[in-house]
Structures are given as structure tokens and as C-alpha cells.
Amino acid sequence: MNRTIGTATRVLKQLRHDHRTMDLLMMVPVLLMALISWIFPKPVFDHIGLAMLGIFPFITMFLVTSISTLRERQSGTLERLLSMPLRKFDFIIGYQLAFAVLSLVQSVLAVGVAVWLLDLQFSGPKWMAILVAMSVAQLGTALGLALSALAQTEFQAVQFLPAVIIPQLFLCGLAIPRDQLNDVLRPISDVLPLSYAVDVLNGVSDEPTLSSQTWEKFGVIWAFVVGFIVIGSLTLKRRSI
Amino acid sequence: MASISVRDLTVERGPNVVLAGFSVDIEPGRLTGLVGPSGGGKTTLMRSIVGVQRIVSGEVTVLGEPAGSMSLRHKVGYLTQSPSVYGDLTVRENLEYFAQVLGVDATRIPLVIDTVELNHRASARVSSLSGGERSRCSLGIALLGQPPVLVLDEPTVGLDPVLRRDLWALFRRLADAGNTVLVSSHVMDEAERCDHLLLLRDGRLLADEGIPSLLARTHTTNVEQAFLALIDGAAA
Numbered sequence: 001m002n003r004t005i006g007t008a009t010r011v012l013k014q015l016r017h018d019h020r021t022m023d024l025l026m027m028v029p030v031l032l033m034a035l036i037s038w039i040f041p042k043p044v045f046d047h048i049g050l051a052m053l054g055i056f057p058f059i060t061m062f063l064v065t066s067i068s069t070l071r072e073r074q075s076g077t078l079e080r081l082l083s084m085p086l087r088k089f090d091f092i093i094g095y096q097l098a099f100a101v102l103s104l105v106q107s108v109l110a111v112g113v114a115v116w117l118l119d120l121q122f123s124g125p126k127w128m129a130i131l132v133a134m135s136v137a138q139l140g141t142a143l144g145l146a147l148s149a150l151a152q153t154e155f156q157a158v159q160f161l162p163a164v165i166i167p168q169l170f171l172c173g174l175a176i177p178r179d180q181l182n183d184v185l186r187p188i189s190d191v192l193p194l195s196y197a198v199d200v201l202n203g204v205s206d207e208p209t210l211s212s213q214t215w216e217k218f219g220v221i222w223a224f225v226v227g228f229i230v231i232g233s234l235t236l237k238r239r240s241i
Numbered sequence: 242m243a244s245i246s247v248r249d250l251t252v253e254r255g256p257n258v259v260l261a262g263f264s265v266d267i268e269p270g271r272l273t274g275l276v277g278p279s280g281g282g283k284t285t286l287m288r289s290i291v292g293v294q295r296i297v298s299g300e301v302t303v304l305g306e307p308a309g310s311m312s313l314r315h316k317v318g319y320l321t322q323s324p325s326v327y328g329d330l331t332v333r334e335n336l337e338y339f340a341q342v343l344g345v346d347a348t349r350i351p352l353v354i355d356t357v358e359l360n361h362r363a364s365a366r367v368s369s370l371s372g373g374e375r376s377r378c379s380l381g382i383a384l385l386g387q388p389p390v391l392v393l394d395e396p397t398v399g400l401d402p403v404l405r406r407d408l409w410a411l412f413r414r415l416a417d418a419g420n421t422v423l424v425s426s427h428v429m430d431e432a433e434r435c436d437h438l439l440l441l442r443d444g445r446l447l448a449d450e451g452i453p454s455l456l457a458r459t460h461t462t463n464v465e466q467a468f469l470a471l472i473d474g475a476a477a
Contacts, residue, residue: 005342014329017366076325080382083291084340088450238309239295241254 003086007094012101013070025064025102029056029110037118049120051174053110053129054197056104057137059165065095065144068159073148074131083237087210092232096141103137104130124204132204135221136197142228143193149235173202193224242391244269245290252285252444259285261444262299265421272416274435277427280403283425284322287392288406290423292362303390315343318388322395324379330367330379331332335367336385343386343437350385351411355410357381358404359455373400380408388408388422397431403431429465440468 006131015022029052036052037045074080081091107130114120147164151157157225171181171189178189189195196217203214243266262281267273275283283415288294292309302309303315326335336350354363357377362370367378376393380396393412397405409431416422416436424435432438438455440448448455448471452464459470 002344003342008339010327010330010338013334014327017329028473070419075328076321076323077327079293080319080321080325081342083293083309083314083319084339084342085311085344090342240295241295 001041004093004097007086007090008097008101008200011098012097014068015098015102016066016177021064025060026106026109028060029053029106030113032056033110033114033120037114039118042119045118046121047205048174049118050115050122050129050201051172051198053107053114054136054201055169055172055174055194056133057107057111058140058194059161060106061103061137061140062097062144062165063140063158063161065099065141066148066151066160067154069095069145070151078236079240088174088233088236090228091236092098092142092145095145096138096229099137099141099200100134103134103175105191106132107133107137122205123208124206127200127211128191128204132197132200132221133163135225136194138225139193139197139221139228142225142232145229146232146235149232165194168192171195172198174198193221196220196224242269243267244304245423246300246302247286247289247381248300248302249295250286250289250301250465252282252289252294252328253297254285257347259444260289263444264444265439266447267312267421268437269421270416270419271419271422271432272412272435273313273439274436275423276432276440277318277441277447278472280328281441283441284394285444286441287319287394287423287425290392291317291459293319293336300347313390315386316388317390317392318386320376320380320385320391320393320396322398324367325373326367326375326379326382329366330382330383331364331366331372333363336381345386349387353384356384358407373404376400377404389419391423393422393424393476395425395427397426398429405431405469429463429468432464440463441472442472442475445475445476 013022018047033052034050036049040048053148111126111129115126147160148157171185172191181189199217200214203210249262249263249264250260251262265350268464272398279282285294289296303313303361306313318334323469332354333350336353340347354360357380359374359377362374367375383391397469412422412424426432437451438448456462457465461467461470
């Protein structure tokens with residue numbers, strides 16, 4: 001347990017030294033939320049704004065994790081750690097914990113500004129918006145760590161954003177409601193994790209008390225998190241060529 | 242009793258044979274130098290001993306356990322050729338994290354910083370250090386857990402003569418205290434400081450002996466000449 005928390009603390013210390021990254025992580029979602037509230041009329045903002053609260057952490061945590069774990073793979077620190085008494089679990093959960101802390105701060109800020117300053121309105125509880133944002137951040141972290149194994153350079157890692165994230169943005173129900181997608185795209189959107197995040201946030205938008213379907217979909221997000229963590233752990237090899 | 246035992250070790254990378262099936266024993270309590278031209282397989286042999294190298298066939302045991310076993314992960318200190326440290330953390334923060342991973346008491350940290358002579362830089366971010374300072378920070382991590390087996394890949398590259406002398410004195414002390422110390426180098430005057438030499442070229446072991454025996458066998462007067470004689474002999 002010490003090693004897991006030690007790893008999380010170390011990841012956070014690395015980011016803390018990087019003031020500009022920290023500022024961007026915290027301020028960009030807030031500023032984008034303000035921009036969206038300015039662009040769209042009120043009812044549309046209520047719908048899109050809430051969904052964006054779940055999408056920002058997915059994208060930012062995905063990028064930060066894939067770059068930082070790629071660096072660990074390249075600089076030799078990962079190999080060094082795996083030659084020490086560190087379990088793969090310590091490494092992965094360390095990252096997950098670090099970004100849980102970060103996404104908590106990020107989403108409290110974003111939800112706070114959206115609700116109190118920009119008058120974002122939704123029926124469900126505010127804490128649920130934060131909980132979903134944090135869960136989606138966990139999804140981004142786990143996916144970023146697993147995919148970093150496929151990238152040999154940071155350029156490649158960044159290209160996973162348009163390749164992996166943007167199709168999900170189109171299919172998650174934000175652009176067109178998922179039940180209006182055609183017969184080919186609908187089943188695809190059913191197996192993409194971001195679709196469930198937007199479904200849950202639609203539930204938070206409409207349901208004063210969350211329905212059991214919404215909770216099931218929330219469970220699906222976490223099933224994806226666990227699945228990506230397992231895949232990520234398979235990419236951590238103690239022995240390499 | 243050998244502390245590291247390599248049996249018929251073969252490693253291939255794509256079509257290339259990196260280590261061509263040799264055996265060697267490395268003894269504790271002495272300073273063993275691993276020398277030879279670059280690309281000869283020095284790093285691959287070290288990685289195999291640490292247990293991070295995928296091997297094709299053969300067997301490597303360290304302190305009686307298969308290389309890379311969980312029980313060895315406290316006991317083998319490994320310094321990679323390029324420093325494996327976090328550039329965005331300070332020297333002290335790097336050591337604190339690795340101490341936590343190794344389960345080493347935090348009181349070791351100032352001692353190690355002192356040993357690698359980084360006192361004046363302890364609070365500096367590693368990315369702001371010179372190449373030599375960075376590799377000493379990395380060496381400090383390898384020394385943290387006081388491991389009985391030290392595998393050091395080119396620990397003195399890019400260091401000034403004074404530091405090199407101090408570090409070799411440190412390796413000497415560690416070996417004399419009964420530890421197994423394996424140090425690679427491509428500088429021959431460093432090889433002269435070792436008790437025992439392994440010469441690796443094209444994945445083959447050309448020498449595995451002490452300096453007096455090496456000089457006698459090759460009818461030469463220094464290690465550099467001895468190696469040239471062996472390499473020319475092997476090529477002929």
C-alpha cells in the first residue's frame with residue numbers, strides 16, 4: 001500500500017513542479033465551459049454543458065497519463081521500478097490515485113463555476129456530476145496508460161487523441177442522440193465507454209433521483225475502467241527484448 | 242562460491258545473436274570489470290543478470306535464485322547506462338520515492354547523497370543537472386538499499402578524473418566489504434582497477450580471469466595491449 005501511495009505522491013509532485021501544466025489542467029475546463037455558455041442558448045447549454053463536464057476530464061487525463069507513462073517507458077524509470085519490489089498494481093493504481101486527486105480538484109472547480117457563475121441547471125445532485133467527472137477521469141487515465149504501450153514517440157501518443165477520443169465524441173450522444181444513430185453506428189456507440197458517461201450525465205440532467213438504469217450505466221463506466229487497468233497491466237513487462 | 246552464475250546464456254534480438262551461449266561465474270568480494278567494444282553485449286549481459294532481459298535459452302542465477310525473482314529485487318542494485326531518474330523531480334525527491342519503493346529507511350537518503358557527492362544539488366531539479374550529476378543521482382538510487390549485488394553499467398562515463406577516482410574507491414570499498422560488484426567500462430585504464438576481468442566481444446567471452454593471468458597469457462604488459470592481442474587473435 002505504501003508503494004502505491006508513494007507512486008501517486010511522486011506523480012503529483014512531478015506535476016506540481018510543472019506550474020503551467022497545472023494551470024492549464026485546472027483553468028481550461030472552466031474557460032471552455034464559459035465559452036460554451038456564451039455560444040449556446042440556455043436550454044442547449046444546460047444539456048451540452050453537463051455532458052462537457054464529463055468529457056473534459058476524459059480527454060485531459062488521457063493525454064497527461066499517456067505522455068507521462070510513455071516517458072516512464074522511454075527514460076528507463078519503468079524498467080528500473082519493475083526490477084525493484086514494486087508490483088504492477090502499485091504502479092497502475094498509483095497513477096489512478098494521483099489523477100483521481102487531480103480530477104477531483106478539476107471537476108469541483110468546473111462544476112462550481114458552471115453551477116454558481118454560469119447558472120448551469122440540472123435535476124440531479126451536484127455531487128453526482130463531480131462523481132461522474134472523476135469516474136471519467138479514471139477511464140481516461142486507465143486508457144491512456146494502456147495505449148501508451150502502443151506509442152514509440154510522444155508524437156504518436158498525441159495522435160491517439162484524434163484516433164481514439166474524437167470518434168467517441170461523435171458517437172457518445174452529444175452530437176446526435178444515440179437512439180437516432182443508424183444501425184451500424186448504434187452498436188458501435190454501445191461498446192464505447194464515453195457513450196455511457198454521456199448517458200449517465202443525461203440521467204443526472206433529467207432525474208432528480210437517479211434511476212436504476214443510470215446507476216447501471218455508471219457501473220458500466222467502472223467496468224471499462226477495470227478492463228483498461230487489466231489491459232494496462234499486461235503491457236507492463238518486466239522483461240523486454 | 243559464485244554469487245552470479247550464468248549458464249549457456251543465449252540472447253537474440255531479431256536476426257542478431259547478442260549473447261552466443263556462454264557461461265561465467267562472478268564472485269563476491271571482488272571488483273569484476275566487464276569490458277569490450279560497444280555492441281559486444283555488455284549491457285545485455287547485465288540486463289540478463291538483473292532479470293529484465295528476455296533470454297532465448299540458458300540460465301542466470303543470482304545468490305542462488307533465478308535472475309529477476311521477487312526475492313532478489315531488494316538485493317540487486319542496477320545502474321542503467323542512461324540515467325533512469327525523474328527529470329521533473331529534485332535529487333532528494335527521486336531518492337525519497339525509490340527509497341519508498343525499496344522499503345529503505347529515509348535516514349539512508351542523506352548518506353547516499355553524500356556518497357555520490359550531490360549535497361550542493363540535493364534540492365535541484367534533476368533536469369537542471371549536468372550529465373555527470375544526473376548519472377550520480379541514478380547511481381545513488383542503485384546504492385540506496387545497500388544491495389549485496391551491484392550491477393553498474395558504465396557508471397563513470399562523463400565524469401571528471403577526481404570524481405572517477407572517488408567512485409572507483411567507493412566500488413573498491415563495496416567489493417572489499419564482501420559485495421558482488423560488476424562494473425562495465427570501455428575505458429581500459431578503468432579495467433586496470435578491477436580484480437577480475439570479463440572481456441566480451443560480439444557476444445562471446447574472450448577472457449575471464451585476473452589481470453596477472455591475462456597479461457601472462459597474452460605476453461603483454463598492460464590490459465589494453467592484452468585486449469588488442471585477444472581481439473586480433475579471435476579475428477584471425
